[in-house]
Amino acid sequence: MTGAAVIPLPQAGAQAASAAQAHRIAGSVQFQGLGKTYTSSAGEVQALQDIDLEIQPGEIFGIIGRSGAGKSSLLRSINRLEQPTEGRVLVDGEDIAGLGEAGLIRLRRRIGMIFQHFNLLSAKTVRENVALPLRIAGVQQAEAAARVAEVLRLVGLEGKEDTYPSRLSGGQKQRVGIARALVMRPEILLCDEATSALDPETTLSILRLLRDINRRLGLTVVLITHEMSVIREICHRVVVLERGRVAEMGPVWQVFTRPQHAATQALLAPLTRALPEDLSARLHDRAEPGDLQVIELPFAGEAAPDLAVLAPGLRLVQAQVDPIQGHAVGRLVVLAPQGFDPATLSAKARRLGHVAAND
Missing domain, CATH: 3.40.50.300 (P-loop containing nucleotide triphosphate hydrolases)
Structure with a gap:
């Protein structure tokens, strides 16, 4: 083909x-x-x-x-x-x-396709469900058997060939669906x-x-x-x-x-950890004299910024870091001495190899 x-x-x-x-x-x-x-x-x-x-x-x-x-x-x-x-x-x-x-x-x-609800035939075994597209296409029995065995190994269902869908877990049913799409x-x-x-x-x-x-x-x-x-x-x-x-x-x-x-x-939003209400309010308000500022620093880079290198006197309040495609993506919420400029922190993070998300 x-x-x-x-x-x-x-x-x-x-x-x-x-x-x-x-x-x-x-x-x-x-x-x-x-x-x-x-x-x-x-x-x-x-x-x-x-x-x-x-x-x-x-x-x-x-x-x-x-x-x-x-x-x-x-x-x-x-x-x-x-x-x-x-x-x-x-x-x-x-x-x-x-x-x-x-x-x-x-x-x-x-073009293979897999579905949310598996779409398996309950009266047919795993082997028969996977082989169905081959039967419709007229593939010879010997070749069909070899292909079915091949894709069942690929999806981790060896030993389940003669099992009916009712005896499978949801994950196993989806693996059958994937094998059928790949056959x-x-x-x-x-x-x-x-x-x-x-x-x-x-x-x-x-x-x-x-x-x-x-x-x-x-x-x-x-x-x-x-x-x-x-x-x-x-x-x-x-x-x-x-x-x-x-x-x-x-x-x-x-x-x-x-x-x-x-x-x-x-x-x-569901993936972002919410700040406590008291910190969230301080994030947007001007700090009172003598108070520490609450600053949010979104970032993406090879690693999260090192606070000790980024600026003296920073204290970590909250961190959320996810590794995505070789990048550390997330945000830091820090307490900083009054007068710190968030834009200055973002610029320094960028110079250190981190790309601030709000730049």
Whole structure:
């Protein structure tokens, strides 16, 4: 199948890395002026408006927004489960709007998809669920058996081949869904709220699996979520949607460090530890004579600023630091002697190799 990523499990070392890299030329997605309008008896609803963005081959790209922001409509336009009202979707440079039935089948074999509620057939075993796309595609039995065994090893389900879904945990069910999506050796993997039905520990294990699959196979992963913690854990870049439009987009560490749009700030709020009310009030008020000032210092750099180097007399009140894409991203709340200028602290942090988020 032309352009499909071959799972390089039988290979090792540099050979495997080379095989994965060779297939990273496939898997690009581009939206050009994309719009989607739904029509019902209640009238028209514009779900997407003027979407212009490009997803690079081999990256993990996150789409986030509040309910009704247009996330699902955008994701499902990639495999044409949703037909745009205007604009174009290009997969590997090809406008998919013009595909006939045969072309659409070929496209969907190159694009795997996993779902929030797993979508497994309860009357079929793990092996049978994973093999279903191969049976539909007419793959020979021997090759199908080999591919199923291969992807079940990849997702950590060896020994579960003859188990029925009712005997599996939520995380195991999602691993079956991932294996089924990979068995056709796609170049793009779409994740439709794939961790929303899972507990936090299982969510983390599934995200780590998706990250490992991305690294080992070199395929493009596009996921939608309403949780910034998911974006922080796995994505390279993120787009924030608000009412069907792009609110902002960029590398995850930059969006987390310097959120520009109110929608992004609202989505990040649950991840930010609130200050006690007394300190929060002092953060914005002028310090009384003899009092210490409360100063907030957002930052992003290779490490958090060293207070002893940054300025004498600073006392740490609160710190929140997250490692994102090789950057230490977070904020410090400090007590400083009266007369300290927050802008001066930010400038010094920048000179020391930290980029202050409010600069």
